[in-house]
Amino acid sequence: MNIQTTLKSMFIVGAVSLSMLAHVSAQEWTLTPQTYVGFNVQSMGFSIVKGKFEQVQSSMSFDPAIPQNASAQFVMDVNSVSLSMPSLKNMIMGEDLFYVEKYSTATFKSHEFIALGNYYYSIKGDLTLRGVTQPVTLDTVLKPNTVNPQLLDVKSKAVVNRSDFGMKKAFGGIGEQVNIEVDGQWRKR
Template sequence: MNIQTTLQSVLIAAAINLSIAVQVHAQEWILTPQTYVGFDVKSMGFSIVKGKFEQVQSSMRFDPAAPQNASAQFLMDVNSLSLSKPSLEDMIFGEDLFYVEKYPTATFNSHEFVSLGNNQYRIKGDLTLRGITRPVILDTSLKPNPSDPQLIDVQSKTVLNRSDFGMKKAFAGIGEKVNIEVSGQWQLK
C-alpha cells in the first residue's frame, strides 16, 4: 500500500467519523402546539384573511454547529384551518382555492439549510399545495431560548403566488401574494 492510498483511507475514515458525529449531535425537534403556522392574504395593502393551521405535524433535525445537515418537514391538515373571516370558508376551502375535498393536506420538505450567521438561515425546500409542488425559500431565525435549553425560538417567512399552486388569480378581490409564516418555538422531542 502506498502513501497516497493510505492517506486517502485515513481521510475517508475521518469523513465517515465526522459524519457520524454530526448526526449524533443533531437533535430532533417538533413545533410547540402554540406555534403559529399560517398565512395572510392582502389586497390593496389591507389584510383580507388570515388562516392558521390548527393541526400540524412537524419535525426538524438540527444542530447549530452543522446546519448544512439539518432538515425540516411539515404536514398541515388543511381542514384544520381557522380563518379570521369564517364567512369566507366556503370559498377558501372550495375548488377555486385550497380544494380541500381533493387535497386535504399541504406539505413542506426542506432540502437545504443555509446559515447566514447570527442565528439566521435560508431554508430551501419544496411546498406542495393542491397536488402541485414548487420550490420555496423560508427566511428563518432559529434562536436558542434564553430561559429554556429545550426550546428554539423560530420566526420564518416566505411569500408566494396563489396561482403557482393552481389557485384562481385575484378571485373576489383577494390578492395574488400570500404571506406564509411560522412563529413560535421548536421543542426538543
C-alpha cells in the same frame, strides 16, 4: 518521513474524522402546539384574511454546528384552518382555492439549509398545495430560547403566488400573493 507514510497518516486522520462525524447526530425537534403555522392574504397593503393550521405534523433534524445537514418537514391538515374571517371559510376551502374536498393536506419538505449568520437561515424546499409542488424559500430565524434550552425560537416567512398552485387568480378583492408564516418554537424531542 516519506510520501507513503504521509499519505497513510492523512488517510487515517481522514477516516477517524469521518467516523467521528458519523457519530455526531443532529437533534430532533417538533413544533410546539402554540406555534403559528399559517398564511396571511393581503390586498392593496391591507391584511384581509389570516389563517392558522390548527393541526400540523412537524419534524426538524437540526444541529446549529452543522446546519448544512439539517432538514425539516411539515404536513398541514387543511380542514383544520381557523380564519380571522370565518365567513370566508366556504370560499377558501372551495374548489377555487384550497379545494379541500380533493386535497386535504399541504406539505413542505426542505432540501437545503443555508446558514447566513446571526441565527438567520435560508431554508429551501418544496411546498405542495392542491397536488402542485413548487420550490419555496423560507427566510428563517432559529435561535436558542433564552429561558428554556429545550426550545428554539423560530420565525419563518415566504411569499407565494396562489395561481402557481392552481388556485384561481385574484378575485373578490383577495390579493394574488400569500404570505406564509411560522412563528413560535421548536421543542427538542
